[in-house]
Amino acid sequence: MxxxxxxxxxxxxxxxxxxxxxxxxxxxxxxxxxxxxxxxxxxxxxxxxxxxxxxxxxxxxxxxxxxxxxxxxxxxxxxxxxxxxxxxxxxxxxxxxxxxxxxxxxxxxxxxxxxxxxxxxxxxxxxxxxxxxxxCTTPDTLQLPQWIKNHLQQKQITIESEAIELLCYYYEGNLLALTQTIEQLNLLYPNQTITYNLAENNINDSSIFTAYHLIDAMVSLKTKRTTHILQQLKINDFEPLILLRIIQRELILIINLKKALQQKSLKQVFDEYKIWQHKRTIYANYLNRFDIKNLFNLLAKLTEIEISLKYDNQIQIWNAMSSLSMQFMGLDKC
Incomplete structure (x- = not known):
């Protein structure tokens, strides 16, 4: 094999x-x-x-x-x-x-x-x-730069490293749009190095994210990435109630981890809740930063948003979600 x-x-x-x-x-x-x-x-x-x-x-x-x-x-x-x-x-x-x-x-x-x-x-x-x-799995945020470099090498296209970063930001999760944009850039600027400015003038934000990308960004305390993902989820009409449910499940997990740490070691808790090895450092940093009171306040706010959503479909749900995500990362947003 x-x-x-x-x-x-x-x-x-x-x-x-x-x-x-x-x-x-x-x-x-x-x-x-x-x-x-x-x-x-x-x-x-x-x-x-x-x-x-x-x-x-x-x-x-x-x-x-x-x-x-x-x-x-x-x-x-x-x-x-x-x-x-x-x-x-x-x-x-x-x-x-x-x-x-x-x-x-x-x-x-x-x-x-x-x-x-x-x-x-x-x-x-x-x-x-x-x-x-x-x-045939979509490259994640860490794998995407190398994937683009390999693709460019096959196509014999030269692009500045800053332009590759730009492509990663605007086309993560959407290889079809990414490869089409690279082909378009090659047609527009044949036989020359594609600079950051040339790329910036010919791109659209076509990134595609899931709710789990949002969870990872929030737990990792990546403010810019969290804001970008929320924006794209909104544009792509992701169902807010489903998003709330996924955040709620993650928050309850974190609360349970925090409570369990009062009696057991970090490794014992992570083993018990089957936290993947590559995510343990991220969770450890998050758990060290927030106390149990912060987490329960966050859960209460999430519940308020869900109740408001059920009784008033006109609520500015995405503004509320943005505020919730900032609070999740310890950056209270009014």
């Missing part, structure tokens, strides 16, 4: 089986396109795409894996499991599929995520010796 990033596909061709793992639409499309083109050059002229769900005709897929095509001796089958993910029924079908694959059949499976338990399935073990796993 080989694990690679999507931009390494061109250097890892030759396997019969690929698992595209991750939910980034651009990376999934890019990886599929690269692989299908490569298989086409290898004589896989028949390429069949199947969207996998509970209504999928698996008999047709099995037949495609076994029957010799009238038009081609080699067949590529692409299975897109989609957002529904693996369930017991699909796993059973994949187990059967792995047993009937003919030697001249190649397989691409597109999947948002797979658990450790699901990796124990027969299909995964059967294919593993020849399986290439392609990471």
């Amino acid at each position: 080989i694990k690679i990033s999507a931009d390494q596909i061109s250097r890892n061709l030759g396997s019969s089986y690929y698992l595209l793992l991750g939910s980034d639409p651009y990376l999934q499309y890019y990886a599929q396109t690269q692989l299908k083109d490569a298989f086409k050059k290898l004589g896989f002229d028949e390429q069949l795409d199947f969207n996998i769900n509970n209504q999928t005709d698996w008999a047709n897929i099995y037949d495609s894996c076994q029957a010799m095509s009238l038009f081609s001796s080699k067949t590529l089958i692409c299975l897109d499991v989609g957002e529904g993910g693996l369930n017991a029924g699909i796993t059973t079908r994949l187990n059967t599929l792995s047993e009937v694959l003919a030697p001249d059949v190649a397989l691409i499976i597109c999947l948002n995520k797979i658990t450790k338990l699901q990796e124990n399935a027969n299909w995964y073990k059967t294919l593993s010796n020849k399986l290439v796993i392609v990471n």
Whole structure:
């Protein structure tokens, strides 16, 4: 089994089986396109795409894996499991599929995520010796600068480091818009280094965030990033009540951590509440900065906002959310 990033596909061709793992639409499309083109050059002229769900005709897929095509001796089958993910029924079908694959059949499976338990399935073990796993997960804020540099190197485009920082800020979470903007900059300014000013004149804020990006920013006490994420969540019509619920769950977790620390060590508490290793320093810093009274006051304010939202849909909810986020970071905002 080989694990690679999507931009390494061109250097890892030759396997019969690929698992595209991750939910980034651009990376999934890019990886599929690269692989299908490569298989086409290898004589896989028949390429069949199947969207996998509970209504999928698996008999047709099995037949495609076994029957010799009238038009081609080699067949590529692409299975897109989609957002529904693996369930017991699909796993059973994949187990059967792995047993009937003919030697001249190649397989691409597109999947948002797979658990450790699901990796124990027969299909995964059967294919593993020849399986290439392609990471199609959207780069996070720490990974994005290097991803952009790799992309620019492939395209032979030169951009100032300050311009790369600008692209990271305005296109985080949206690789499709990011790559389109890079292509546009290259067309506008061919054969020259793209400066910060040139980039600034040709960009729009197209970043895409989730509520969990907001949580991480607030717990990390990153004021500018928190404000930016809130702004984008508002623009993209994120449901405020859902956002409040997620913040509430995080706040209750932090309160429970703070209370538990009165009797146990930091490591014991983090182990008990299953706090990821890479987040423990951030949580430790936050817990050291705020006392239990601050946290309960914050929870009370959150409750007030939720009550107001339920009884008055005209409330300036995003202003209230901004104030809440500032209080969360110890920067009370009137």
